Amino acid sequence: MSAVARHLPLGGEHLAAQLHALGVRRGGVLMVHASMRAAGGGTGDMAHALSRALGSGGTLVVPSFTPENSDTSRAYLDRVRGLDEEAGAAVRAAMPAFDPRVSPAPTMGVLAEAVRLAPGARRSGHPQTSFAALGPAAARLLAGHRPDCHLGEDSPLARLYDADAQVLLLGTGFDRCTAFHLAEYRRPSPPRRRYRCVVAADGGRRWWEYEDVALDDGDFARLGDDFARARTGAVASGRVGAAPSRLFPLRSAVDFATGWLAEHRPEAR
Incomplete structure (x- = not known):
């Protein structure tokens, strides 16, 4: 039984077979973006199927982002749109x-x-864009996630790149492909902005402000479509459960995206 499977519910043999057919590597590293609504079935069965497909020595990675604790996030701006200053302050005061x-x-x-x-899952420490992982490589992949580096060279994405990880979009589109953000950091002089969030400190809470690359996923769906067309041998397509899914090497996706962004976002060259 794999290191991941020991900590997850039993089930999902048919799903594991679908994952193998798609190309999930035994003993590899797999980052998953999943919509269980699209896939159908039980979450426990899917988690176990992923662990069975990875097999002994495999490591499963997922994003565990928390935009809920930031007053510079899209989620916050949507929530307070139309509210007066007092109501907005109340929302900020209640942020976890x-x-x-x-x-x-x-x-x-x-x-x-x-x-x-x-049980046994690890999580990186970034207060906005943490990752969680299960498996023997979890600690190494998640270590050193600098709190002022969302998704760049000092984040798990760069470690996943080095580990030649695969990415599984399970019932989700390329617009959810976090890996593309690493390419934003690899452009010369990418635009930057200020971020602010609330973090736990000494039994209480405090606001923390920092500067980082201005993340923009607005064109990721188009980027992903171009990647799939240009790298047809790299992108495998099939169903996992009821969900149309894609599997591809993270490294190929980031390398393609780095060139694509240079061409399609010329202002950031």
Whole structure:
């Protein structure tokens, strides 16, 4: 039984066979973005199927992002649109402080939460863009996630690149492909902006402000479509459960995206 499977519910043999047919590597590293609504079936069965497909020595990685604790996030701006200053201040005051040990990541989906909550799971420490992982490489992949580097060279994405990880989009589109963000950091002089979030500190909470690359996923769907057309041999397509899914090497996706962004975002060259 794999290191991942020991901590997840039993089930999902048919799903594991679908994952093998798609090309998930035994003993490899796999980052998953999943919509269980699209896939159907039970979250536990899917999590176990992923662990069975990875086999002994494999490591499963999921995003466990927390935009809920930031007043510079899209989620916050959508929430306070139309509110007066007092109501906006009340929303900020009620924001939960990020604590990597306990903070949920509700917008990442039920499969990501199942992995985050599994016994033995590790989580990186970034207060906005943490990752969770299960498996023998989890600690190494998640170590050193600098709190002022969302998704760049000092984040798990760069470690996943070095590990030649695969990416599985399970019922989700390229617009959810976090790997493309690493390419934003690899452009010369990418645009930067200020971010602010609330974090746990000394039994209480405090606001923390920092500068980082200005992340923009607005063109990722188009980028992904071009990647799939240009790298047809790299992108495998098939169904996992009921969900149309794609599997591809993270390294190929980032390398393609780095060139694509230079061409399609010329202002950031």
